[in-house]
Amino acid sequence: MPIPLIVDSIDAVPEPLRDQYKEVDGKFRLDLDGYEDPSNLKSALQKEREAAKAAAKQVKSWEALGKSPEEIQELLQAQQKAEEDKLNKAGEWDKLKAQMNEQFSKEKQQLLDSLTTKERAIEKHLVDAQATAAIAELKGVPALLLPHVKSSVRVIEEGGEYSVRVVDANGNPRVNAKGDYLSIKDLVSEMRQSDIFGRAFEATGTTGSGTPSNKGAGSDKAKKAAEMTSAEKAKFIGENGLDAWRKKLNAETI
Known part of the structure; x- marks a missing residue:
């Protein structure tokens, strides 16, 4: 009867031979002098066989392409360099885009500043001219009244045309009893009746009795x-x- 090398249970070994076995990883193996477990060698051999199969498969692929391994390597290196060049160009494009955005922002700000200057010129022409004329007509002092008139009016654009609107404290246009927009002259007339601004007219x-005053400029x-x-x-x-x-x-x- 042959002696088994490895058994799952020691009971499978004749009793006189059981002392010759030792337990390894849950099984019982015959204790032989100079014996080496071939499992590691089998594992290494299996890896080498798989590597050989992969190499053979790769060789077949190269042969199918009509290229040698060296030529394939050159192609791979060329492809890698192309990818690196692409990334470098992308970096240059980001830099150029940032410069373009910065230039656009500067030109946009210059345009806004130009529009603001034009709006101020339009406001000065419309408001100052109308306000000065209304104050002068009602015998007021422009130097004293003009700043207060300007603080109560706004220049608005409607259909490409600029108009002056008298506004309230909330910035809303004011209207008279007829529902028409209040004019600058109407505003100056109100100021003339004011206890505060009336002193600037x-x-x-x-006199208070209705008789002409004898005081003159002199x-x-x-x-x-x-x-x-x-x-x-x-x-x-x-x-x-x-x-x-x-x-x-x-x-x-x-």
Whole structure:
């Protein structure tokens, strides 16, 4: 009866021979002097066989292409270099795109600045001209009233045409009792009736009793600045200008 090399159970071995077996990985193997487990060699051999098969398959592929291994290697290197060049070009394109975006932003800002300058010029032409004319017509002092008029109006564009609108504190256009937009002259008329802004307009020429006032420009000039009322000061400035008012103050201070 042959002696088994490896058994799953020691009971499968005759009792006199059981001392000659040792347990390895859950099984029982005959303990032989100089014996080496061939499993590692089998595993290595299997890997070599698989590598040989892969190499043979690759050789067949090269043969099918009509290229030698060296030529295939050159093709692979050329392809790799092309990919690297492509990446380098992509980097250059990103750099160029960034430069183009920066240039576009600068030109956009210049255009916006130009539009802002034109809008200010239009506003100055429309608002300043109308406001100055309305203030002068109602005998007001432009130097005192113009800033307050400008703060209460807005220039808007409608269908390519620019118009001036008197607005309220919330920026909404104001209308009169008829539903028409309030004009700058209407606004100046309101200011003339105001207790605050009314001082920057010429007196109506009548006293509180309705009788004509006997005071003229000459009497205002003769008065000292400290003796003038607010209305007289505004009248003096309106008739003679701010420079004359400053000269009068300087002369009376000396």
